Amino acid sequence: MSDTVIPRRDKLIAEKERWARDRRQPPAARPTIVPTGGRMPAGQHLVRDWPVLDLGTHPNISAKDWALSVEGLVHGPMKLAYTDLQAIPQTERVSDIHCVTFWSRLDNRWRGVATLDLLAEARPREEARFALIKSYDGYTTGLPLEYLQEPDSLLVTHWNDAPLTREHGGPVRLVVPSLYFWKSAKWIRSIRLVDRDVKGFWESRGYHMLGDPWREQRYD
Numbered sequence: 001m002s003d004t005v006i007p008r009r010d011k012l013i014a015e016k017e018r019w020a021r022d023r024r025q026p027p028a029a030r031p032t033i034v035p036t037g038g039r040m041p042a043g044q045h046l047v048r049d050w051p052v053l054d055l056g057t058h059p060n061i062s063a064k065d066w067a068l069s070v071e072g073l074v075h076g077p078m079k080l081a082y083t084d085l086q087a088i089p090q091t092e093r094v095s096d097i098h099c100v101t102f103w104s105r106l107d108n109r110w111r112g113v114a115t116l117d118l119l120a121e122a123r124p125r126e127e128a129r130f131a132l133i134k135s136y137d138g139y140t141t142g143l144p145l146e147y148l149q150e151p152d153s154l155l156v157t158h159w160n161d162a163p164l165t166r167e168h169g170g171p172v173r174l175v176v177p178s179l180y181f182w183k184s185a186k187w188i189r190s191i192r193l194v195d196r197d198v199k200g201f202w203e204s205r206g207y208h209m210l211g212d213p214w215r216e217q218r219y220d
């Protein structure tokens with residue numbers, strides 16, 4: 001495996017690891033200003049901006065240079081260029097972001113390709129149960145295959161009708177709204193289907209393997 005060296009924003013990462021170790025609790029209840037109709041999982045507070053969180057390097061990949069591999073336990077491995085992605089029917093979804101660091105951002109309008117549609121083309125093998133995601137900054141994360149088969153899970157190229165910015169993972173990122181946002185890999189590079197759960201960057205540092213915000217699965 002020729003993994004790029006992961007650039008570390010060491011202090012921030014050390015702090016987040018410490019939070020995981022201490023099973024950090026949310027800061028004393030902050031008021032939620034607008035009614036959210038039961039859309040806020042326990043411990044979350046609402047933000048209106050969109051924070052940038054990552055390992056500290058924003059890979060500079062043009063749409064022309066970007067490519068995604070779908071590999072591992074699939075009948076039809078694929079390597080897709082940005083233009084291939086655009087040739088697949090586009091999906092638009094509105095969904096909420098829930099970050100393990102206690103903020104949520106509601107009503108994000110995403111456009112891209114449903115991972116469900118992509119996987120239908122790659123045809124997972126019978127033994128495929130989980131996906132290991134890799135990104136251009138060396139980041140990794142793992143999740144059960146069925147979360148990529150939910151209709152809201154997308155390979156996103158546009159947010160609120162504008163091309164996804166580089167700092168938020170452009171040209172293409174993963175968005176899996178039903179899990180905490182660390183599963184939504186920015187600058188996505190490959191999806192590998194595997195038969196057992198593999199720890200990614202944060203899962204190796206004390207974060208939960210699944211990360212369901214509705215069950216507050218923050219830390220393992």
Ligand SMILES: Nc1nc2c(c(=O)[nH]1)N[C@H]1C(S)=C(S)[C@@H](COP(=O)(O)O)O[C@H]1N2
Binds near residue numbers: 099136139187
């Ligand atoms: N490639 C990559 N994807 C990543 C990360 C990262 O460091 N590298 N950080 C994750 C974490 S911990 C969070 S909270 C979200 C933040 O996404 P945002 O910067 O668009 O808010 O990206 C996730 N995806």
Ligand SMILES: [Mo]
Binds near residue numbers: 099100181182
């Ligand atoms: Mo995060």
